[in-house]
Amino acid sequence: MGGGGSKCTKRDFIDPKPSVDMNVGITVAGSEGCKECSLSFPLGNTASEVVLTREKNTIVIVPLSPLAAIFNGKQAVFTVLHLYHPAPLRVEGVQADAVLECRDQNIQLFIPINKSAGEGGTSIDFLNMIAAQLNPSTSAGLGIVNKDTKMYDYPSVHTGAEWALTRLVSGTDPYFTWVNSELEQYTKLDLVCERYIGWKSKTGAQVIYFQNPVSVSAEDVEALIRTTGPVMPGDVLGAVQHPLYSAGEPNNCKPRSPKLKLPTIKMNKRFNDFIMFFLLFCGMLLAIVFAIAFVNSDVLKSFAAGLTRLFAWRTPRPGAETSSAG
Numbered sequence: 001m002g003g004g005g006s007k008c009t010k011r012d013f014i015d016p017k018p019s020v021d022m023n024v025g026i027t028v029a030g031s032e033g034c035k036e037c038s039l040s041f042p043l044g045n046t047a048s049e050v051v052l053t054r055e056k057n058t059i060v061i062v063p064l065s066p067l068a069a070i071f072n073g074k075q076a077v078f079t080v081l082h083l084y085h086p087a088p089l090r091v092e093g094v095q096a097d098a099v100l101e102c103r104d105q106n107i108q109l110f111i112p113i114n115k116s117a118g119e120g121g122t123s124i125d126f127l128n129m130i131a132a133q134l135n136p137s138t139s140a141g142l143g144i145v146n147k148d149t150k151m152y153d154y155p156s157v158h159t160g161a162e163w164a165l166t167r168l169v170s171g172t173d174p175y176f177t178w179v180n181s182e183l184e185q186y187t188k189l190d191l192v193c194e195r196y197i198g199w200k201s202k203t204g205a206q207v208i209y210f211q212n213p214v215s216v217s218a219e220d221v222e223a224l225i226r227t228t229g230p231v232m233p234g235d236v237l238g239a240v241q242h243p244l245y246s247a248g249e250p251n252n253c254k255p256r257s258p259k260l261k262l263p264t265i266k267m268n269k270r271f272n273d274f275i276m277f278f279l280l281f282c283g284m285l286l287a288i289v290f291a292i293a294f295v296n297s298d299v300l301k302s303f304a305a306g307l308t309r310l311f312a313w314r315t316p317r318p319g320a321e322t323s324s325a326g
Contacts, residue, residue: 008193015198017183025090026176026209026243034244039208040070040171046164052133054142054152057229059083061130067102067165069109071177071206076107083130085225087112088233089209089240091176096213097221101236102165103205108180110209111168115218122167123214129159131220134227143227174211174248179204180238201241211245 047063054060061081069076080103087096088110096112103109116124135141139153146153181204189196 010192011194013194013196014185015196017199025093025095026240027092028211028245031176031243031245034177034246036072037175037177037244037246038070038072038171039175039246041164041166041169042068042070045166046162047159048161048163049156049158050130050163051154051156052130052142053154054228055082057084057231059130059134059142059224059228069102069107069165069208071107071208074106076102076104076109078102078104078109082236083127083224084228084231084236085221086230087213088231088237091209091211098224100168106205108205108207110207111165112210112213113216113221114213115221116215121215123216125217126163126167126214127216127220127224129157131217131223133157134223136227141227168214169210172249175246176207176209176211176243177246178207178240178243180207181205181241182238183241204238207237 045068047065047067049064051062051064052059053062059082061083062079063081067078067081069078082101082103083098084101085098087099089095091112096114098113100111100113101108102111113127133141133155134143136143138144139146140155142152142155145151179201181202183199184202185197186200187195188198
């Protein structure tokens with residue numbers, strides 16, 4: 001009799017491929033809280049002039065001074081911005097009218113845009129100078145290609161000295177983040193008769209997708225829509241995998257009233273001892289004065305007379321014993 005090997009047939013158990021339904025979009029409830037998310041924008045990072053062109057249905061914005069953001073200590077430099085409609089993802093079931101996408105090799109930053117309903121704010125005129133250039137019927141307005149070059153033109157636009165991403169968003173605004181990459185399978189556990197296979201992300205850019213759309217002029221969004229066609233979500237984003245959510249900090253909160261704090265007086269030991277001696281001396285002096293006043297008062301005299309009358313019945317009257325004996 002000889003020993004035999006394993007008679008089982010090896011089976012693979014493959015985890016479901018993780019992703020977010022692009023038809024549903026991203027939600028706070030469907031995301032995990034991000035414990036180590038830190039986003040900021042350098043102060044004074046502005047671009048007073050940009051060059052425009054077009055790639056298919058996207059308006060390409062090239063700032064002459066690159067814009068930047070810092071995520072978890074790593075700086076992203078945005079030399080190219082993309083403006084298109086509509087926003088590629090729904091957030092809490094609502095799809096924004098358009099989006100401004102800033103990208104470098106490490107970060108894709110999405111700022112959803114909505115038509116203003118009349119409210120103001122620093123974002124309202126952000127696209128004014130760019131939208132004023134757009135014209136669906138001319139090559140200079142990027143509506144059609146130049147008949148001579150067979151390419152889109154490259155008009156230059158003066159945006160103003162304060163044109164910056166911080167007019168739209170800040171690092172304290174809420175956002176979602178995930179890695180925009182493909183998934184590949186890997187073996188989690190390999191046993192004699194069973195193999196367990198999971199999924200992991202390949203290297204890709206970190207996506208930062210702001211939760212709340214910013215408001216810009218409705219006319220500016222309409223100019224974009226008239227000039228360019230819609231962009232499909234799959235052309236700019238892969239499947240959303242394991243989104244994290246950074247809640248940011250609340251805005252427009254009433255300032256808290258400052259707590260009243262009594263001033264503190266620092267005293268050295270010698271001064272402390274002097275104060276204690278003075279208080280004790282005053283207390284003893286008051287006690288002596290009170291005792292003297294009480295002794296000389298009518299209250300004490302009445303009290304003494306009452307005690308005398310109380311014990312007087314026990315004292316025999318003169319001649320009482322003699323009368324009794326006779």
